[in-house]
Amino acid sequence: MKPSQLAKQLGFRTLNELADIADVTPRTLVNWSVSNPERYLAIMLGAAAVKHSYLTMKIIQSPQ
Numbered sequence: 063m064k065p066s067q068l069a070k071q072l073g074f075r076t077l078n079e080l081a082d083i084a085d086v087t088p089r090t091l092v093n094w095s096v097s098n099p100e101r102y103l104a105i106m107l108g109a110a111a112v113k114h115s116y117l118t119m120k121i122i123q124s125p126q
Contacts, residue, residue: 063086065077065088065091065092065095065102065106068106069106072106072107072109072113073113073114074109074110074113077091080106081108082111083109083112083113084105084106084108084109086105091105091106117126
């Protein structure tokens with residue numbers, strides 16, 4: 063699966079959005095998907111956890 067496809071499945075609009083959270087370039091993510099798949103997957107899942115945690119806190123803290 064391409065990094066951009068995985069990013070979309072994890073809830074990101076683009077690979078760039080995920081790369082911003084991970085503080086790496088999209089090209090680095092693509093390179094890691096080939097050269098270091100364990101790091102790549104950890105970064106992808108970690109970024110997804112950060113995004114979902116942020117969204118959850120935003121929902122909890124919003125006035126009802």
